[in-house]
Amino acid sequence: MTHTLHRRGSAESLADDFVVFAIAAQGFNAEGAAKKFEKFFDIVKKYNPNNFGDMRTGNSLVAGEDVIRKSFKDNSIVHAVFNDEDTVTKVLKELKEADLGLSIVVSGLVHKTDECCKKVGLEMHTVEKSLGIIGNTPRLPDESILEVTTMCGHGMIAFNLVKKLADDVKKGRTSPNKAAKEIAKQCVCGVVNIPRVERLIKAMAS
Amino acid sequence: MRVNEELCIGCGSCVPYCPMGCINLDGKAQIDLDECVECGVCFRSKVCPVDAIYEGELDELRLFRKTFSDPWIVHPSTNVPGRGTEEMKTNEVTGRFKRGYTGIAIELGRPGTGTRFYDVEKIAKACAAFGVEFEPQNPVTAIMSDKKTGKIDERFMNEKTLSAIVEFTAPNDKVVDILKSVKEASKELSTVASLEVCCRREPDGSLPMEELAKKAGFTPSLNGKVNVGLGRPLAKEE
Numbered sequence: 001m002t003h004t005l006h007r008r009g010s011a012e013s014l015a016d017d018f019v020v021f022a023i024a025a026q027g028f029n030a031e032g033a034a035k036k037f038e039k040f041f042d043i044v045k046k047y048n049p050n051n052f053g054d055m056r057t058g059n060s061l062v063a064g065e066d067v068i069r070k071s072f073k074d075n076s077i078v079h080a081v082f083n084d085e086d087t088v089t090k091v092l093k094e095l096k097e098a099d100l101g102l103s104i105v106v107s108g109l110v111h112k113t114d115e116c117c118k119k120v121g122l123e124m125h126t127v128e129k130s131l132g133i134i135g136n137t138p139r140l141p142d143e144s145i146l147e148v149t150t151m152c153g154h155g156m157i158a159f160n161l162v163k164k165l166a167d168d169v170k171k172g173r174t175s176p177n178k179a180a181k182e183i184a185k186q187c188v189c190g191v192v193n194i195p196r197v198e199r200l201i202k203a204m205a206s
Numbered sequence: 207m208r209v210n211e212e213l214c215i216g217c218g219s220c221v222p223y224c225p226m227g228c229i230n231l232d233g234k235a236q237i238d239l240d241e242c243v244e245c246g247v248c249f250r251s252k253v254c255p256v257d258a259i260y261e262g263e264l265d266e267l268r269l270f271r272k273t274f275s276d277p278w279i280v281h282p283s284t285n286v287p288g289r290g291t292e293e294m295k296t297n298e299v300t301g302r303f304k305r306g307y308t309g310i311a312i313e314l315g316r317p318g319t320g321t322r323f324y325d326v327e328k329i330a331k332a333c334a335a336f337g338v339e340f341e342p343q344n345p346v347t348a349i350m351s352d353k354k355t356g357k358i359d360e361r362f363m364n365e366k367t368l369s370a371i372v373e374f375t376a377p378n379d380k381v382v383d384i385l386k387s388v389k390e391a392s393k394e395l396s397t398v399a400s401l402e403v404c405c406r407r408e409p410d411g412s413l414p415m416e417e418l419a420k421k422a423g424f425t426p427s428l429n430g431k432v433n434v435g436l437g438r439p440l441a442k443e444e
Contacts, residue, residue: 003277005431006317006400014429025296025437026285026343055277062250075285077295095436103296103437113432114411125435126297127413128309128404131424134388135395139319150317154277155368156247159318160222186223186247188277 003153004079004107004191006130008146011109013200017151017193018088018108020044021079022100029101030074036100037072043094044080051081053190061185079191085112093120107191144204148197152187161186162201169205176202207248209235213258220259223251225368226320235259243320243368244272267365274345274367275320283348291344291373294404297433301441302341308381308415309404312388315369316400323349323362323370325395330356330372332391336384341373378414385422404431 004019022040024033037054044052045065053059057071072078082088088106095104106113110127117124133140140146141159149157165179174182180198184190209220214234221229228241229248235258237248249259264272273279286292293311294303303309312329315321326346334340334356340347351359356372376384381403392399401424405415416426 005402006313006427007429011428017429021295023292023295025292025299028296028299029438075280092434099438100436101438103299104434105295106432106434107429108432109428110430110432111428117432117434122434122436124407124432126294126303126404126406126433127415127430128294128402128432129413129415129419129430130427131385131401131403131419132427133317133398133400134392135314135398136319137398139398140317146317153316155225155275155316155318155320156245156277158223158225158227158247160224160227164222186251 003189005128006150006153007107008143008150013147014109016083017196018082018085018106018113019079019191020082020088020091020104020106021077022102022104023077024074024102026075033074033102034072034076036102037076037078038069039098039100040078040095040102041069041072043098044091047082047087047091049080049082050194051184051190051192052079053188054078055189058188059184059190061181077189079189081191081193083193083195085116088113089116089119092116092122096120096122144200148183148200151192151197153191154188156186156188157183166201166204169201176205207237207242207244207246208260208262209237210258210260213256215256217255219253219255220248223248223253225318241366243275243366244268245275245368246272246278267361270362270365271367274370281345283345284343291341291371293373294431294433296437298435298440299437303375303404303406305406305408307375307377307405308418309373309375310381310384311371311373311402313369313371313400314395315367315397317398319397320366320368321370321397322364322366323358324364325397326370326372327356327358327363328391328394329388329399330358332387333372333374333384335387336376336380338374338376338384341375344371344373346370346372378418381415381418382422385419385424389423
């Protein structure tokens with residue numbers, strides 16, 4: 001449901017983490033939406049997202065841009081990941097002007113997203129927030145690992161993979177960038193923020 | 207998921223990739239099928255140097271696990287990939303969450319622990335006691351044998367999936383008590399759950415869910431998801 005919602009971290013850690021995505025409502029406006037996703041994709045790609053993908057096709061690292069572009073379906077959910085609010089503002093401005101009729105959702109710090117909306121004459125319509133993790137929490141690993149794994153809301157990134165790659169970086173067997181990309185590959189939707197993972201892995205390894 | 211033992215060379219490369227931690231190395235890789243949720247990460251990662259990992263034939267219950275765990279799969283009950291529900295993402299079009307109401311979702315098994323459906327039922331029953339109407343366009347609601355009580359179909363009770371979402375909308379005057387009840391019920395879980403709320407933005411810019419969550423003893427996150435209202439046609443306000 002909430003594949004980009006429960007990202008963990010301090011305000012400082014989340015400051016460079018925004019996901020913009022498009023979705024159509026099944027039974028309302030989904031018929032013919034595939035063509036609109038193409039236009040959405042053209043717009044977000046102009047602003048050099050650090051990762052992108054379509055839930056029906058895959059992410060930038062595995063499926064690649066060309067396959068994603070050719071494969072949109074009426075029930076696609078198309079994502080792009082950005083590192084700063086200025087870029088998000090520009091993307092929203094262009095999406096507003098394009099008037100695609102698709103639902104557009106931004107994941108990120110809510111007060112920053114609100115500012116982005118106001119700058120381009122949009123208003124937040126509906127907002128969703130996490131209230132955290134409940135239940136048998138002793139089963140969870142360290143917060144540093146959760147900050148990485150919760151970037152994939154579908155749970156495709158194993159705790160053990162993050163531990164192993166951080167260890168590999170520490171021992172010089174791989175680089176933080178390669179480790180971040182290996183982690184991002186597991187997330188089908190392409191919503192993992194690759195530079196943020198790289199930063200977090202580097203900190204874990206130091 | 208399965209491992210072809212004739213091909214497996216016992217290198218262990220696949221072990222850290224399993225989100226459920228259910229690949230064991232005993233000379234060769236072995237997948238604990240009771241713990242495996244059929245998410246497919248071990249296969250899709252292409253980490254096996256000899257292509258020994260394969261899906262095999264899935265019976266009804268293995269397919270059930272896969273439908274809830276593999277985001278490639280479109281839920282037949284909702285036509286939505288992933289966890290099978292659009293929730294607030296399309297709210298300006300569907301009008302699912304109206305002013306005066308709060309959307310509440312409890313995602314069992316997230317992050318990273320997975321869930322059995324007896325745990326899903328514990329939370330669903332705690333919420334059903336408040337007379338909530340579970341979201342009809344949600345795959346968990348689709349497998350409730352009694353939607354008034356939150357009872358899950360017996361066939362699925364011991365099945366494990368990567369996560370499953372109990373989802374409903376409640377009038378704001380019930381939200382504090384429901385959230386407190388969910389927190390209490392969560393003490394009986396063998397797994398974890400991620401809890402979330404959503405609401406319409408009020409004309410003055412406020413988000414009523416935030417005060418309600420605080421009254422229930424929760425701290426709403428600084429980050430979140432914002433539907434910016436560009437979908438068309440807009441749902442009619444009531």
